[in-house]
Amino acid sequence: MSLCFLSLESGKVFNKVILERLQKKGFQGLSEALIVLFPYIDQAQNISISELSRQVGYSRQAMHKNIKKLKELGYITLSLENQKEKTVHFTSKSKQLMIEANKIIQEIESELSSLLGKEELDSYRINQEKIYNYLTSL
DSSP states (O other): OOHHHHHHHHHHHHHHHHHHHHHHTTOOSOOHHHHTHHHHHHHHSSEEHHHHHHHHTOOHHHHHHHHHHHHHTTSEEEEESSSSOEEEEEOHHHHHHHHHHHHHHHHHHHHHHHHHOHHHHHHHHHHHHHHHHHHHHO
16 A cells, blocks of 8 residues: 555544544534544634635535534534635534544544554654655645
8 A cells, every 4th residue: 555545544544433433422413524624623713714625625615515514513603704704613512522532532542552552653653744744845
């Protein structure tokens, strides 16, 4: 399996595991396409829909569909910042989801640390960051 394909598949599986564990904790109605958005929204705080679309790599059409779903589920609200662009904001429900998701991520990292060893996992993380930094510099 190529490095590129392995990275893509690892990310998809990681998100699937997080989603399944979130669903067990009562966060229903979400999909893998939706949970991908939460870290971007969280990191930017007040991000426009078009900027979110650009960062995630979704078409504007797909992003609007996803934003509509997240709003219907009560995870986000929207505000009009400059008469042209709507900005996405977390609700208390999504803030709670992020707390739970971070706990799940820590659990998975602990499981991986037991499987690989702490040094090996730390080395993997460092190498992934180097690869990311290299690729974003191209």
